[in-house]
Amino acid sequence: MKGDGERMAPSPSAFPEPAPALPQERLAHEHEKALAALRERVKELDCLYAITRLSQRRDLSLDEVLSGVAEIVARAWQHPEVACARVVVGGRTFATPGFRRPVSRQSSPVVVDGERIGRIDVGYREERPACDEGPFLREERVLLDAVAEHLARIIASRQAEERLHELSRELIKAQETERQRIARELHDNVAQELSMLRMGLEALPDLMEKSGEQAAGQARDLSARLGGAIASLRDLSYDLLPPALDQLGLAETAFRLCEGFSARHGIEVAFFADGMQGVRTSFETHINLYRILQEALANARRHSGAKLVTVKLIASYPDIILRVEDDGAGFDPDIRQGQALAEKRMGLWSMRERARLLGGRLTIRSKPGAGTRIVAEAPLAGTP
Template sequence: MSDKNKTKVELLLEIAELRRREADFHALKGEHEQALRALRERIKELHCLYAITRLAGRRDISQDELFQGVVEIVATSWQYPEITCVKIVAGGRTYVTANYRRARWRQSSPLLVHGEQAGSVEVRYLEERPAMGEGGEGPFLKEERSLIDAVADRLSRILESKRTEEHVRVLSRELIKAQECERQRIARELHDNVAQELSMQRLGIESLLAEEALPESKLRDDLSFMSTRLAAIIAGVRDLSYDLLPPGLEQLGLVATAFRHCEEFSTRHGIQVDFFADGMDDLHLDFETQINLYRIIQEALANVRKHAGATRARVRLIASYPHILLRIEDTGRGFDMDARQTDAPEDKRMGLWNMQERARLLGGRLIIRSKPGAGTKITAEVPCKEKQ
């Protein structure tokens, strides 16, 4: 081969090598651009979640402002923000971007609070875009499925937190109200009964002392009357004290104390209470469990007296390890469960709240079933916690 031909061959080889390198360069450039696009998408996703977290941490905005802000954040975080619209449904309210309309390119994720759907996050494209292939959802990236689920999870936590805060506020108001009502009741009891009765007896004693000569029979009658009134005062103070803390609860146990309360309740109010306990004899319950179960019985029977119009009630206290079941039933007028929150008397509503919270405090639950004309059944199921 001549030197001239050899040079041409070498030149062709060099050209082929340059073309191969150029192809490799374009391939690397394409991979680089693809990696940059992916990185920009990941940065947008991180910015989206960070912005939502930062917005949720603000205390100077309302819930409506928070969710409307999230709508705007999400709209800028998808691959094609210029054609993206967003709708969030949360707590019965709807939040949308200004350009929102129903389009067929859609991606959504539910908001779940305590396992129940409380809303949704929805992202739509207003124009058609290429399908993303394996792992994608039509024009949406595979990573955007993870992002919308993460946004939904974050909003679910926000909703749950807001509901918990509202629940705590309601409970705090009810607790303060209950404390004030109890203080007023005790104050009225002391003022209207104990204080007035003692004042009358003091005046009677002063009247006796002022008499210079009083027949023995008259003296005996007056002293007997005073003794009777003092006995009534002592009984009233004892009842008041008994309502505040049932005596003998720790010494006698829950069953004996609850049985005595049911008997006294029947005698005092003329409502027959059938009490039955089973499997409780060998339990040594801690004081918290005993006092809260006792208060549930006390509150339930008070509701029977005030609202049910019943002539009979049944109380069942049953050990069913690892739980204790408490059932209180009455034959009264019952009530509409759906309308309870709006139509029930305030003190009844608070009484039901009180019983529910006592059951929750013990790590259990309280179920209330009632229908107009069919009486009411209250069932408390709490863990069996014994003394350590």
């Protein structure tokens, strides 16, 4: 047993031995590796920031933005000296020089509203050492997917702006066209009839002095002309805003529209309404569904050569459904909509937009030789 004044020597394991020093070369290698990774991350952030700045330039078209994105992406990859990039959207290609034959390539789809509209590709024109995905880094795959998502947002935003500008122009054009139509209707029909009535009334006193029978015939003719002028004014005002929508409701007004359409154009229209009794909907729902029906009937007359049009108006909680079906020539909806946009005709688009504004949707089913079916669905505003 040791005495009090005697100290026990520490065991060799009481203190851990210091770790051996790393060789200077290894430290330098690790330092350079960390710097290289940091530089790559900075390049990736610069890439996304540059694309954002480019997309915000209103002096550039969408094509110029997409071309610029390809150049920005090519500079952001690990080996920019041999990198090339390409953006493909809607059949159009925007590529950096030398993309035709990349030795290795990675791609990411560009998806807008669930629909694939294109892709973005990055490639190397020469062989490079293998990494996580061929010669590409794992972070580069993440970056490419992020760029594709960013591109989708840019494209959707630019397309929406272009559609808005186009629709603004078309709205102004439609307003002017409608004003011209009203002016022609008033001048060619109502104004001329009223002028003839005035002339007839001015001549009536002299005619009464000469022959009462002729004067009576003239009065009857003037009365008929006045009735025609009143009917023209009524039809014109009814087209602008059907008063029966407030007074009689959507079902009765739609029935009268179908009845009048059939009488004027000789096309049979079978109208059915179900579940509409007591249904409360807003005037906005009434007028937009009424306009959709108007446009569908007009299309059946102008384009389909239909002999029979079937119209069904059904309240099926939580929706109100308008279905217009004809036995006409039919068409390819994709081709027709492309032609309509090229020719500045907005009928199909206006029907879709009216349904969308109501929080509903419009579907068109048609093919050549098999007729057309248009279905508009809008939510019921109220309790059935």
